[in-house]
Amino acid sequence: MSKLKVAVIGCGSISKHRHLPEYHQNNDVEIIALCDIVASRAEAMQEVYGGNVYTDYKELLAKEPVDLVSVCLPNALHAPVSIAALNSGANVLCEKPMATTKKEAEAMIEAAESNGKHLMIAHNQRFVRSHQQAKALIEQGAIGKVYSFRTTFGHGGPEGWSVDGKDSWFFKKDEAIIGAMGDLGVHKADLIRYILGEEFTHVSAMVETNAKENITVDDNAVCLLKSESGIIGTLTASWAYKVNESNSTIIYGEKGVLRLEDDPAYSLIATYTDGSKVNYELGKIQSNEEGKQTSTGVVDHFVEAVKTNTTPLIDGKEGKKSLEIILAAMASSETGKTIQL
Structure with a gap:
């Protein structure tokens, strides 16, 4: 061929x-x-x-x-x-x-x-092995009914990564339209939909520009999400995490808790209510840090x-569903209202 x-x-x-x-x-x-x-x-x-x-x-x-x-x-x-x-x-x-x-x-x-x-x-994020394993555990019923989650993606900002540094398009409203939420938040919206295997119905958010000067887009956001089955959780996206990048997700269920990309040694830690604990070594998540460039x-x-x-x-329809969560968060922050999807 x-x-x-x-x-x-x-x-x-x-x-x-x-x-x-x-x-x-x-x-x-x-x-x-x-x-x-x-x-x-x-x-x-x-x-x-x-x-x-x-x-x-x-x-x-x-x-x-x-x-x-x-x-x-x-x-x-x-x-x-x-x-x-x-x-x-x-x-x-x-x-x-x-x-x-x-x-x-x-x-x-x-x-x-x-x-x-x-x-x-x-x-x-859907191709990260800890995320795939967590999805499988939830589907198998390992942690029972899921109640809550928190998922975050934050680092010091794209100036260290973008080819234009501080003058990057990432910081300009006319080119980026959406800042940290478009850069990082949308990844987590896509991830949490994927892991939980359900859609979200309500979004409430505070989206701010409070960490960087001379930029015209958001750089710090905290969102509350509610899924169709009633799971509630937080999604945060930030260019204000100055010391360590965070790309972690924690899922709280009836029979246990899954910690994803939250521990330096283990990419997934499952802790169960019966006292048992499983540490998974599944390889490192993607990072923008030098020397950590592995295939996505x-x-x-x-x-x-x-x-x-x-x-x-992740076809167009999947991409659109993840985008809609971010757009709803922006609208919620502007109006002070919870947005129903």
């Missing part, structure tokens, strides 16, 4: 550290095109991975016979560029959050369906879905 041809649009940090290395390691694909409005960024990636360089994604889509496109751009561009790529006949892997409005997300789903192409959103599993899953023509784990 001939290799699937890949184009990566946007050559910033997420491309450099995640998408391009993971495509490069996959034997079923070939990187044929790179695009960035800053030509030197695409050229730097070309030196490593080859492919033709473009500064205009429309030109790339018109000229290159691509099968797969990764959209690694500021949030405001996710929908228009993904739709253009789907309409050109490519399958699309889009970074999170998939869009900045429900209407945009629906237009992306429609573009995928009408063109018979796959759309996947790059929510990597996202690209391999996307390639496999396209190759076998199967629906990816």
Whole structure:
């Protein structure tokens, strides 16, 4: 079988550290095109991975016979560029959050369906082994009825990670639309939906900009969520965790508690009401810290879905449900009301 041809649009940090290395390691694909409005960024990636360089994604889509496109751009561009790529006949892997409005997300789903192409959103948390194990334990009834949870994603902010540092698009309302909630919160919304296996019905939140100066987006948020079966819990997203990154989730159930990515030695600790305890060593979660770049599993899953023509784990509909929780949180914070989904 001939290799699937890949184009990566946007050559910033997420491309450099995640998408391009993971495509490069996959034997079923070939990187044929790179695009960035800053030509030197695409050229730097070309030196490593080859492919033709473009500064205009429309030109790339018109000229290159691509099968797969990764959209690694500021949030405001996710929908228009993904739709253009789907309409050109490519399958699309889009970074999170998939869009900045429900209407945009629906237009992306429609573009995928009408063109018979796959759309996947790059929510990597579903591929973390501790998260998959926790989901399995809950499904098996290991902790009985689930009552509550707390899930958090926080670090010092994207300036240490983004290619533009303090001048990053992440901090600009017109490009990012949503700040820490779009960067980190949406990952946790997707994760908690996945682990619990149910949807959320109510969202209440306080979303603030209180940690960074000269930014026009949120950087600190605490949300209350209620699921369809009545599970209540908190979701926090922050660019204000200055010392240690936190990417932990704790699930409280009738027969036990699951602690995920909350202990330095064990990625999952299950403690049961009968006094027993199980420590799982399942490998480390993804981190943005130098030297901890391991494969997310996202690209391999996307390639496999396209190759076998199967629906990816996080398709457009799944991405939209996770986005809607974040949009509801923003609306709740603005109105002071609980938003019903």
